[in-house]
Amino acid sequence: MLNLIITKLIEWFIALRYWGIFISAVGLFPTEIVIAILASMEENNVYLISLVTALGEVVGGLPIFLLGSLFTDKNIYKWLDGKGKFLGVNKVRFDSSKNKLDKKKYLYVFLSRFVPWVRVAATLAAGFLRVNFFKFSFALFLGVFFNSLIIAYIGKLAAGNLSTIKKYMSIGDKWIIIIVFGYLLISISWKNRKRIISFLKKSLKKSQ
Template sequence: MFSALIETITGIILAINYLGILILMALESMIAPIPSELVMPFVGFLVATSKLSLTLAIIFSSLGTLIGSLISYYIGKFYGDKFIRKFGKYLLLEEAHLQWTEDFFKKNGEKTIFIGRFIPVVRHIISIPAGMGKMNLTKFVIYTLIGGTIWNTFLLFLGFILAENWTLIHKYSFIADSIIIILIAVIIAWYFMHVSKAFKRHKNNK
């Protein structure tokens, strides 16, 4: 499966170059199972062998990240509330959580979006709650571009340095990502239990 994924990603980039980078990074920002840890190091390898331009590679990867994030943002903005009303009860979520999300992104949106670009899993989904929270669009675009560009460029340069061994980046990042994902899962579980108890106390006090 891993080798098939590598073949697909490298095949797309080799076939349509910068457009392929843009499409793959857009999909990566839309919960698609396409790891940037495979896309950008391979791009770095191609830059190292003078098959791609460093500047254009960074520009198109950043545009892809932004486009995918904006699509997710608008999905959250226009359909997030409907999803919560219909399925929220199965996830221990209530409509009041929408107001909490909106307040959270008004206060912490910039740093959440920026930091989220460097965290596995989070960077795939963070744009949806940002849309649900109606985060200021201009700030969302700016911090998505800054965080996304830094992350993409970092991976590109790792691929540039490792050259033919660029796949090692995904191998070792997978281990680190797995540990982080477990920690995130624990935090999310704790959060839902904590918030649910808080809402129950709030209701009982009314």
């Protein structure tokens, strides 16, 4: 039953073309399949698809950002354990996003658009930390635009074949995760390079 509803929704979004992309991006509905299928159709422009998706996600991110700004340290975790579960955000994801956002600010917002399961948590954390909304929106827009562009080109390469699209997207997701976490690892290592070098020197002295 659920699969049938999702299929019908995808068909409806595709029939609406650019408006369908915008509506799906505003809500919590995964837009990846819609982007890929629309991009495979010759009459649709991949850049316009990416632009509309980015605008939709900025509009859709506003309520979550505002929701995050309403909370304090005392009630955010209580809400996440209760009514907040429908967003798919738990304490671990929220804390992780909050800490990374506090350090990396808008770069983290940009990178979070490439990792599906941290998008909502990053937006909620941005509101909670009350970052500059216009800078946040710009970082979100750029992240969504480039992510959508990649997905759109995958759709074109796959020529609209759903199983091929899913296969390419699965490979793409793995590489994106490797790149994002690789960047974070290098960034953290560089920031703490003096401590790491000092630790390695001490370890070498002990081993001699």
